[in-house]
Amino acid sequence: MTDMSVIAVLALDGTPAHHLTTPGLVFGTASRHRGVAYEVRLCAAPGFRATGGPGPALAVRPPHGLEGLADAGTVLVPGYAGHRAGPPEAVVTALRATAERGGRLAAVGTGTFVLAATGLLDGRRATTSWRHVEELAERHPRIDVDATGTVVEDGPFRTAAGVFGGMDVCLSLLAGDHGRQVAGETSRELITPLHADADSVQEAIDREVTESAGLEPTLRWLQTRLHLPLTLPEIAAHARTSVSSLTRRFRAHTGLSPLQYLLRARLYEAMRLLRETDTPVEQVAAATGFTSPAALRRHFRALTGTTPRDYRRAHRPPRPSA
Structure with missing residues (x-):
């Protein structure tokens, strides 16, 4: 059974700390101020030890493991330092299971390489951090890599890049669930729009x-x-x-x-x-x-x-x- 109000954030070893906290900030703000209901779960992938740069490494103990993905409506994969080594096989299996039961999958930055490793992005559009666009295209030629760095939505998959990519992809999910007005109001609660005049x-x-x-x-x-x-x-x-x-x-x-x-x-x-x-x-x-x-x-x-x-x-x- 899939609960679309559950957002599971997958903590891979070396994930930047702000990638783990941003979903809670966005969906928590929407829940408090816009009357929508979400549960954000922090789930540790096998081998997770601590967060990575650009901030200091933090020893975090996520309350869930991969079992936290089992009924999540959305699984969000942040970027992480070890994307070239590939994700653990258990992570690949869990993400494929999410897609098979109709859940959504989202990735930020190098987290796109995790989704790419599952084969689920083959034949679809996706993006990643600007430093890794060419690498993603070379390693996964069946993916249509979008180099602009904005949020890319293709079916149940969303990918984004940049320091604020996590916020962008969460707002995109929020807009899909509750409309652009709720997402826009939540965005204004969080940040001042750039280039206002x-x-x-x-x-x-x-x-x-x-x-x-x-x-x-x-x-x-x-x-x-x-x-x-x-x-x-x-x-x-x-x-x-x-x-x-x-x-x-x-x-x-x-x-x-x-x-x-x-x-x-x-x-x-x-x-x-x-x-x-x-x-x-x-x-x-x-x-x-x-x-x-x-x-x-x-x-x-x-x-x-x-x-x-x-x-x-x-x-x-x-x-x-x-």
């Missing part, structure tokens, strides 16, 4: 360009080609460097991978068009390189917490009365 958006763009002087020609080249389906090799060719070197330089100077930066630039341009023009949302999506209006809406909400149309209503100056 036009000035802060422009400040962020200016700061990224200023701090990325060595990449400025490529950044400006990207800005003129936001509508095109650019690839990593094409961007690297313009910068006259290898893909791996390009990724290191982008990460060092902007905090983002090249494709993450490109996605952010597309969203900034979409914001500008929504504020300054009457261009329909469908045409805004095409002009900024999104494959569909739905793709624009999905990424736009992930960044701003609102929809393109609501953003336009909130940021367009009032029309003068007749």
